[in-house]
Amino acid sequence: MEFILKAEDAKDWEYKGEGAANVVLSYRGSFFFLIGKVLRIQKVPRGQSKLRNEGMFLSSHERLIWRDVEGLAESTSKDIAGQVFMKRVISPLLGSKNIDGGIHITVSTEFLESIEKNICHQRPSWRVDATKVDTLCNSALLIADYSVFIRSIGTLKEEICFAVEIKPKCGFLPSSEFIAQGNVIKKHVTRFRMHQLFKLHNGEVFKLSEYNPLDLFSGKRERIYPAIAALLATPQNNFRVFLNGSLIVGGLGCGMDSAAICLNDTNRGIEDLTKITGLRLPRFVELVSEAIFSSAVLDQLLLAQKLDRFDIEGAIHAYYNVLSQPCEVCKTLTDNDHFQRCSLLHAFSLEESLMIVRDYLIAATAKDCSLMISFRPVEDGFATEFNSLFLKSCGQSFEYKVNFIDLDMKPLKKMVYYYGLDQKIVNLYNNCKQNEVCNGNTAE
C-alpha cells in the first residue's frame, strides 16, 4: 500500500524553518518510520499558481545543457530533476558521504492546505507575503533531521545534542579576464562583503556582517575560528544553532532582526547551550572550527564553487550562445577592449558554451548550499562509527556528523538575474567606495 500523508497527519508536523524556495517541518508524531525526519515542502510565489506540467520539467535549452547527465533531461517534475541532479551531478563533486538525497513521499492536497494554515503564524511575515506552500505539489522530500544527532533509525534517544547550520556562500575571489575594468574590485573584495553593503542599503539587513568566507574556506585553524566567531556575532541567514533540535541562535531565515535583539537572543541561546552541555562560548566556537578543519568538508565545496571559472561577466555571453540569441550584454558594453574580449566568447562553439553555463550553474548551487554539523558529547575513548574529536581546552570528546543541505539545481533562466544582481552589487560598492563610505575587506 502506498504511503500518503493526509489531512489528519498535518498535526504531527511542526514548523522548523524555510528558505526562499522550501519550507521545512519536523515530525513530532510516533510513527517509527518518520521519527527523526524532516519534511521539505516546495513553495510558490504568492499569486502565482504553478500549473502542473505533465511533460518535461526542463526547458529545451536546459535539456541541452544537462543532456550528458543520465535521466536529468527526461525529468518530468522538479522533484525528479532535483533527485537526479543531486545523485549524478552534486554527489560526485562533494562526496556522497555528506549528502542524503532523502526520499519523496506522496502528500495530499488537504495535507498541504492544513500545513499552510497551521504554520502561517510561525513564519517570518516577509516570507508569508512572498511565498506560500505549493498545494498543487503532490510530493515532498523526507530527509533525516540533521539538527539532532541520531544514532539509529526510528529512535530519538534522550541524549544531549546540538547542531550548527552554516551557509558559507562564495569562498574565493574571481580572477576571470572577462571581468570589466570598472568591476575589478570583485577580484579583491569578497562577493559576500559587497553583497552585505547592498543588503544594508536595501534594508535587508540591519548590520554589516564581519564574516569573511575566505577565512572559513582557508583550511587554516587560525582563520576558521574568527570566521565562526563573526558568524555567531551576526548570524543573519548564514548561521544557526540548534539545541536538541530546537533553534536557539539565528533567525528563521532572515537578517532583519535588529542588532540588539539578535545579540540578546544569541547570548540567551549560548547560555542555554552552556547550561545543558557545559560548553562555554569560546569552547563552542573552537569545537565548530575544529570540526570544519578536521573534516576538511569545505575543500570539496570550494572546488565545486570554483567551477565558476569565467565569472557571471563571462558566463552570461556563453548563455546567449546557448540560446542562439543576440547578446544583450555586449550591446551595453562601452569599453572597446572589454567588448573585444567578450566577443571572443561568442566565437566559442556550442559545446564549449554549454560547458561554461553548466559549470556556472553547478557552482551557483555550491555557493548557495548550507552545511549542518551535529554534535554529541561522548565519553573519552568511546568507540564510534562517526567522526570524533577531543577538545583539549575542556577535556571533552564529541562525535559529529556533517551534512550538506539545499543542493537544488538552479534554473537556466536565472542567468540574466545573476548578471543584473552582480552589476547592481558591484556598482553600489564602487559608488560607496568612491564616497569613502565603506572600508575594504581585501584579500591578502
Ligand SMILES: O=P(O)(O)O[C@@H]1[C@@H](OP(=O)(O)O)[C@H](OP(=O)(O)O)[C@H](O)[C@H](OP(=O)(O)O)[C@H]1OP(=O)(O)O
Ligand atoms: O543570489 P544570492 O547570492 O543572493 O543567493 C540567494 C540567497 O540569498 P542570500 O544572499 O544567501 O541571502 C537566497 O536566500 P534567502 O532567500 O535570502 O535566505 C536563496 O538561497 C536564493 O536561492 P533560491 O532562489 O532559493 O534558489 C539564492 O539565490 P542563488 O543566487 O543561489 O540562485
Ligand SMILES: Nc1ncnc2c1ncn2[C@@H]1O[C@H](COP(=O)(O)OP(=O)(O)OP(=O)(O)O)[C@@H](O)[C@H]1O
Ligand atoms: N535535513 C534537515 N535537517 C534539519 N533542518 C533542516 C534540514 N533541511 C533544512 N532544514 C532547515 O530548514 C531551512 C530551510 O531549508 P532549505 O535551505 O532546504 O530551504 P530553501 O528554501 O531551499 O533555502 P534557500 O533559500 O537557500 O534556497 C534550513 O535553513 C534549515 O534550518
Ligand SMILES: [Zn+2]
Ligand atoms: Zn556578449
